[in-house]
Amino acid sequence: MIPGPEIRITAGERVRHRLVNDLPQPTAVHWHGIRIENAMDGAAPLTQAAVPPGGTFDYDFVAPDPGTYWYHSHDRGFEQVARGLAGPLIVDDRAPWLGEQGAATRELTLVLDDWLLDADAAIVEDRWDDLHSAAHDGRMCNTVTVNGSAYPELHMQPGERVRLRLMNTATARILALALPGLSPHLIALDGHPVPPRAVETILLGPAQRADVVIDMPLAADAPTALLLDPGNGEWVDVAAFVATGEPLAPVEDDVRPLPGWGTLSAPNLSDPQREVLLMEGGAMRGMSEAVYRGETMDFRELASNGMVWAFNGVAHGMDAPMFRAALGRTVHLEMTNRSVFPHAIHLHGHHFEVLARSGALNTPGDVRDTVLIGADETLEIAFVADNPGQWMLHCHMLSHQKAGMMGWFEVA
Numbered sequence: 001m002i003p004g005p006e007i008r009i010t011a012g013e014r015v016r017h018r019l020v021n022d023l024p025q026p027t028a029v030h031w032h033g034i035r036i037e038n039a040m041d042g043a044a045p046l047t048q049a050a051v052p053p054g055g056t057f058d059y060d061f062v063a064p065d066p067g068t069y070w071y072h073s074h075d076r077g078f079e080q081v082a083r084g085l086a087g088p089l090i091v092d093d094r095a096p097w098l099g100e101q102g103a104a105t106r107e108l109t110l111v112l113d114d115w116l117l118d119a120d121a122a123i124v125e126d127r128w129d130d131l132h133s134a135a136h137d138g139r140m141c142n143t144v145t146v147n148g149s150a151y152p153e154l155h156m157q158p159g160e161r162v163r164l165r166l167m168n169t170a171t172a173r174i175l176a177l178a179l180p181g182l183s184p185h186l187i188a189l190d191g192h193p194v195p196p197r198a199v200e201t202i203l204l205g206p207a208q209r210a211d212v213v214i215d216m217p218l219a220a221d222a223p224t225a226l227l228l229d230p231g232n233g234e235w236v237d238v239a240a241f242v243a244t245g246e247p248l249a250p251v252e253d254d255v256r257p258l259p260g261w262g263t264l265s266a267p268n269l270s271d272p273q274r275e276v277l278l279m280e281g282g283a284m285r286g287m288s289e290a291v292y293r294g295e296t297m298d299f300r301e302l303a304s305n306g307m308v309w310a311f312n313g314v315a316h317g318m319d320a321p322m323f324r325a326a327l328g329r330t331v332h333l334e335m336t337n338r339s340v341f342p343h344a345i346h347l348h349g350h351h352f353e354v355l356a357r358s359g360a361l362n363t364p365g366d367v368r369d370t371v372l373i374g375a376d377e378t379l380e381i382a383f384v385a386d387n388p389g390q391w392m393l394h395c396h397m398l399s400h401q402k403a404g405m406m407g408w409f410e411v412a
């Protein structure tokens, strides 16, 4: 099924699932955004060997934090995720929120994806590792779906207040979303609660999530829908909200904040460990040279090895960590994107705060596990390295990841 079945547990509970690999190629499962124990992170080949065809792997871990997360293949992800190996992982809070004063009465998980389909609506098969798209904005597709359907109708009672758990499982497309006429209020980003704030648009990079409360009007002036800007400023419908059933008395109260986590350490910025992440490469800018597998190569040689991107001068640097942090130390990471394309940078095993001097695509103070960085932007983040192990750090535009935007850091 597309998306994969929703896994739902309560914060602090264990997730236990056996991966049975019936694919003709190796695979592994990553539990995106979960501050997980390293051995269960599914980040092949760093935290486990990829599971071969016919093999199995038992995942067993605690999900410490409530919120909207997802799971997906983390081996050959540019193909496997694009073929649909992804699903929602919802961690409920121990404290009740639904049904409380000012909260929603119901919630909907909306998994947004982008598919490259041919005229027969079959997946285009032959462009998985196309270097041209990897050097641009990734494997951009042509069909946006919500929970696996093109333009579904979602039934809402007039006056109803509903929590939407929006997630972007696309491998390349940044989704600019809007919910006009539904007074959307943002309440969480990447699982982490934010003080409720009214929003006109919601920008979701690949792998990012946003929880949004909407109020279905009693009588709408216009059809209500989830809108998407495909990149040309012309908003199109991707799902319809259809008024059905008895009207409810509209909720007049301000949107109730989600309960705070209380489980995430605050960064200590008085004397952090300072690290930098320089992103280079891609079409129109390129890079003169980078190290790949221990060898310095020029642009042509890199491209002949499928590499068109580098982090700190290293393409797909799996041999050594980008940095090491002592357990409990605050890391201040300054990221600079010296390319003409945006990226969606994901840190495994940690959530980080977006600091004040940041690019246009983020709000300072937000806590995330995946952050967008625009062309020629510099972004500063900070996090407490409180989860021991070897953690991947990569672009979640998965053809960028494959073509060099991959590294890791160690916490010990």
Ligand SMILES: [Cu+2]
Pocket (backbone or CB within 6 Å): 342, 343, 344, 395, 396, 397, 400, 401, 405
């Ligand atoms: Cu990227």
